[in-house]
Amino acid sequence: MTTTNSEDRLALRELVENWALWRDAGDWDRFASVWDPAEGWMTATWFQGPAAEFIAVSREGFDSGVSILHFLGGHTSDIIDDRAIAQTKMTINQRASIDGVEVDVVCTGRFYDFCRRNDGEWKVVRRQPIYEKDRLDAVDPTVRLHLDRGLLERFPTGYRHLAYVQTKAGFTVKTGLPGLTGETVRCLYDEGAKWLAGSDTAGDPH
Template sequence: MSKIETDRHELRALVENWALWRDAGDWERFAAVWHPVDGWMTATWFQGSATDFIAVSREGFDHGVSILHFLGGHTADVVGDRAVAQTKMTINQRAQVDGVEVDVVCTGRFYDFCARHEGAWKIVRRQPIYEKDRLDVVDPSATLHLDPQLLGRFPVGYRHLGYLQTKAGFTVKTGLPGLTGEVVRRLYDEGAKWLAGSSAPGDPH
């Protein structure tokens, strides 16, 4: 196996470990996927350091928050000790909306700025790209009427996810990257600059 193939294999394993260890509540190993100094996570409901993300994820897990991930195709661009990895994914969240139990499935990509740290690949910044989502009631006989004003507050890529999370008490960030548009083009530009040696992985804030 060539060095580039080895790197891509290790990056794929890094992304898979993120999903499996987070969803299983294996917090000690989950911490190991992040860069220990610069790790940063952006999500609809959270933006901050990897350390803080682990803490709030653990708290939510312990209180029954159900957010699960499933991974699909993967690719990685590697330049020396830096990489940008993209992985198809779904985010699955179950919660009550106005007393009705629902599932939201959001399809997109994890866009990861990675760096080699002490010989191992770590995630420096994770920025999901939200492509489309849907909401289903768990009980087919149940009826749920959505507030169109609240639904319209969020971009089409995570409209229903944002709706559910707002109803669940989260503060949901608007303006995150979707399949097309200026925001995702800026993210791609930040990725290219990261591979070219920029001092920081874009502006995750």
């Protein structure tokens, strides 16, 4: 049976909120504490790898002025014993420059987190965002922005503009990440069900 312990649900919600607050504030020591120390894995448009490496490159970007912020919405979690799948509505906000034009890109989706309780504390084993839709606006609405349609259409609709901005900024952006519908997100849900059922690994993040 799925656990309905309200304390666990509150702890998982706090875990996700701490991730966003500490990462965006550059509080790197506390940010490291939200991850499973042995298996923590982060997948993003611009990064896929161990949590320790994600923390390092996030810190480098933060120190060099990269502006990526996260805002959270509704949250739910499925819990069985010491494992959980937490889903949290979120937006990713990035400010950058495209061909000399300052822009804001906003991507809406969900954080899909494979979590495990170790020594009484919940930790993130794997984070896989789900990218549902995005948009791009010039900060100055009087400025006309011209986009490369070929580059824009290389990426899925759920994070097309975010990927465009990040590619222009020099990042290598992964294609084929899960969106609102489709085979990729269905595979992710299947991995989540297997995790709750006791799978040895939190899916295949690679």
